[in-house]
Amino acid sequence: MDIQTHRGLVTVPKGSYVIAVSGGIDSIVLLDMLAANPELTLIVAHFDHGIRDDSKEDADFVGEKAKQYGYIYETKREELGEHASEEFARLRRYDFLRSVCKKYDATLITAHHADDVVETIAINLTRGTGWRGLAVFDSNVIRPLLDFTKKELLTYAKDHELTWHEDSTNATDAYLRNRIRTKLSTLDADSKRQLLGLRRQQVYLKNQIEAEVTQLLGDDSSYSRYFFTHIDETSALELLRAIFHKKLTRPQTRQALLAIKTAKVGKTYQAGNGVEIHFTSRNFNVKLIK
16 A cells, blocks of 8 residues: 555544554554544543653653644553563553543544554464454554555655654563564565454454344353353353453363352352352352452
8 A cells, every 4th residue: 555645644534433543553654544534523642651760851742743743642651660561551641541531422443453463463373362352452542554465554754854752672582572573573565564454354244143142142141050051162252251241261260160060050150340140050140349
C-alpha cells in the first residue's frame, strides 16, 4: 500500500473516538491521518506511567500536538516506577483510556500496526500460548493501522514532515518486547503479510468458536457433570472459560474441570479469582464473587 503522499488513508465510521497518543511515531502518524476526516470527533489521550525521568516531556509534547490539531486533550500521570512490569503498565494505561472513553461516550482507537501484530504473536508463542494467543488485537478497540508496516509509517511521517518523540525505553533489552523486536528485525515483508493473513483467519475461527459455545451453553445456570466428564478436554475448557466469564487461567480451568469430575456431592470448590463451584450429584453451579 502506497502511503507516501496522501492523508486520510485510514477510514473509520463517523463518530467520537479517544485516540491513544504516546508521542511516538505510530500514534503521531495515526493522529495526522485521522485529522483529515472532519466527521470525526477526536479526543487525544496520553497516559504518563512515571517510569522514565523524561516522561513529562512526552505528555507536554502530545498536549501541544492536540492543541495544534484543535482537539480536546486528556492526560494522567501515575508514578509506577522504573521497575513496573510491561503488563502492569499496560493495564493502568488501558484503565485510564477506557475511563476517558466513558467520559466522552467514545470508542478507543490505537496505533497498533502490522509489526505489533507479529511481535505480539511471537511474545505469546514464547510464553507458551494457546491458540487464542494467535488471534491478537481482537477486541472492541479500533486499530486502523494493522495493515501498515513500521517502515510504511516512517515513510509517511518523513513525507509529511511530522515530528515525534522516541521513547528511550525502546533501546533497552530489559523488556521482552524489545528483545523480540530485535530478533524479528530481519523478517521480510512477505513473511509479515503471511502472518497477518494467518492472524485474520485465527480471529475468524475464534469468533466462530465463541458463537458455537454461546449456542451450546444457552441460558442455563446449572450444568451437567456427566456431560463435562465425557466430552474431550479441549471442548470442556472452552465451555468452562465462558461459564467462568474468562476469570480463570487455563491451569485453573483445568483444575476446575478435574473438580467437576471428582468432587463429592455438596462440596464447594474455590477455583480462584472469585469463582466458586457448587456440586450436586448430577450438576454444578457457578457463583462469581466480585
